[in-house]
Amino acid sequence: MLPGLEWMVWTGPTAAVFIGLGLLLCGMAVWAKISPPVARRGFLRIETDRGDRLYIGLISAAVVLAGWIAVTDLSMWLALACAFLVALTIGLWG
Amino acid sequence: MSERTAAPAGQADGRTDDQADRRADRRAERRAERQAEEGERRADPRRRNNRAWLLVLPVVVSVAFTAVIPLMTVVNFSVQDIFSPGDRLFVGLEWFRSVSRDPEVRAAFVRTLLFSAQVLLLEIPLGVLLAVSMPRRGVWVSVTLVLVALPLLIPWNVVGTIWQIFARPDIGLGGWAVNNVLGLEFNYTLDATDAWITVLAMDVWHWTPLVALLAYAGLRSIPDPYFQAAQIDGASAWATFRHIQLPRLRGVLTIAILLRFMDSFMIYTEPFVVTGGGPGNATSFLSILLSKIAVGQFDLGPAGAFSLLYFLAVQIVCYVFFTVLTRTGR
Numbered sequence: 340m341l342p343g344l345e346w347m348v349w350t351g352p353t354a355a356v357f358i359g360l361g362l363l364l365c366g367m368a369v370w371a372k373i374s375p376p377v378a379r380r381g382f383l384r385i386e387t388d389r390g391d392r393l394y395i396g397l398i399s400a401a402v403v404l405a406g407w408i409a410v411t412d413l414s415m416w417l418a419l420a421c422a423f424l425v426a427l428t429i430g431l432w433g
Numbered sequence: 434m435s436e437r438t439a440a441p442a443g444q445a446d447g448r449t450d451d452q453a454d455r456r457a458d459r460r461a462e463r464r465a466e467r468q469a470e471e472g473e474r475r476a477d478p479r480r481r482n483n484r485a486w487l488l489v490l491p492v493v494v495s496v497a498f499t500a501v502i503p504l505m506t507v508v509n510f511s512v513q514d515i516f517s518p519g520d521r522l523f524v525g526l527e528w529f530r531s532v533s534r535d536p537e538v539r540a541a542f543v544r545t546l547l548f549s550a551q552v553l554l555l556e557i558p559l560g561v562l563l564a565v566s567m568p569r570r571g572v573w574v575s576v577t578l579v580l581v582a583l584p585l586l587i588p589w590n591v592v593g594t595i596w597q598i599f600a601r602p603d604i605g606l607g608g609w610a611v612n613n614v615l616g617l618e619f620n621y622t623l624d625a626t627d628a629w630i631t632v633l634a635m636d637v638w639h640w641t642p643l644v645a646l647l648a649y650a651g652l653r654s655i656p657d658p659y660f661q662a663a664q665i666d667g668a669s670a671w672a673t674f675r676h677i678q679l680p681r682l683r684g685v686l687t688i689a690i691l692l693r694f695m696d697s698f699m700i701y702t703e704p705f706v707v708t709g710g711g712p713g714n715a716t717s718f719l720s721i722l723l724s725k726i727a728v729g730q731f732d733l734g735p736a737g738a739f740s741l742l743y744f745l746a747v748q749i750v751c752y753v754f755f756t757v758l759t760r761t762g763r
Contacts, residue, residue: 345518345519346506346518347502347505347506347509348506348509348510348513348515348521349509350509350512350513350523352512352523352525353505353508353509353512356508357505357508385756385760394752395752398745398748398749398752401745402745402749405529405533405742405745408526408529408530408533409533409534415526
């Protein structure tokens with residue numbers, strides 16, 4: 340780990356999550372450069388472009404994960420799969 | 434001369450005029466084409482000059498330092514048990530599990546939602562009532578505006594201090610009056626309900642003016658002919674309010690409701706100063722419980738998980754707020 344970052348108490352999994360998020364945002368930026376996003380209306384009934392849907396999808400995924408851990412002891416991998424499905428659904432048809 | 438200028442463009446007599454007209458038409462056509470092209474170029478973000486976005490860089494850097502990096506640290510806290518600097522243990526999602534199932538946290542969540550609901554139920558009608566009864570013109574407009582806005586100018590911790598003294602049964606004017614004039618037993622330091630009422634009254638006193646000012650601005654934007662028409666039709670005051678004023682207040686009231694919900698959902702300073710979350714935990718809202726865990730007990734892991742769950746809730750409300758605001762603006 341880089342020196343001077345000890346106070347941030349990094350762990351492998353959290354670093355992976357943030358690197359993933361960073362790559363996701365960079366990917367979206369590159370994609371937007373190649374083909375600019377077009378706003379449209381899906382089942383969410385509000386006008387969104389794919390960046391909006393990514394944000395709504397991520398937040399919804401977080402809600403699924405938080406709700407899951409609050410009520411059930413079933414595996415969190417299952418929750419992650421559900422969250423991914425929710426985010427994907429919103430991204431494609433939201 | 435006068436005849437020619439009076440004639441419509443298409444029926445101009447003489448050949449030279451006809452040619453001139455055609456040339457002018459072609460010029461207009463070319464100009465329209467150029468404008469359409471320019472419009473297309475602007476609509477396509479790939480061909481737009483986007484360099485102005487670089488001016489946002491300083492904000493990005495400062496937000497990274499003040500918000501993103503601390504937030505990342507909180508995320509790191511939330512998955513570890515930290516005993517001392519350099520001595521920590523990865524515990525996965527254990528803190529999220531224990532915090533989201535903690536009865537104390539759940540009770541605080543319900544309490545905070547209940548508080549927000551009561552705040553909205555009291556402040557929105559009161560604010561609208563205040564706005565409707567404020568004068569529409571004359572010297573009294575400025576006087577009432579200043580008087581109404583006064584509580585908004587007071588810093589939060591001072592509001593807390595004012596009410597802490599004001600509601601005291603022994604030396605506070607309000608508390609004393611309730612006990613000795615109304616003859617009701619009232620002591621916010623001992624009784625849970627009294628503490629709740631005190632905090633609620635304080636919030637209503639502090640923030641109803643905001644709703645009133647927003648609603649007043651909305652009311653002022655209604656053109657006078659609406660009221661004149663209502664008067665001619667012999668509409669009652671209630672009918673005028675119900676069918677002219679209230680529909681016109683939809684936009685500002687949406688903003689007021691969301692603002693007041695967010696603020697009351699995150700309330701910290703005033704109850705911290707007045708009751709400190711007590712008596713017992715009658716007024717320990719989410720933020721008060723969180724700060725107790727984070728800086729009182731220094732349980733960084735649970736506090737991190739708690740903050741992230743709280744942040745998620747606030748984030749959702751913020752996004753709804755943002756969406757509604759930008760959509761009503763359109």
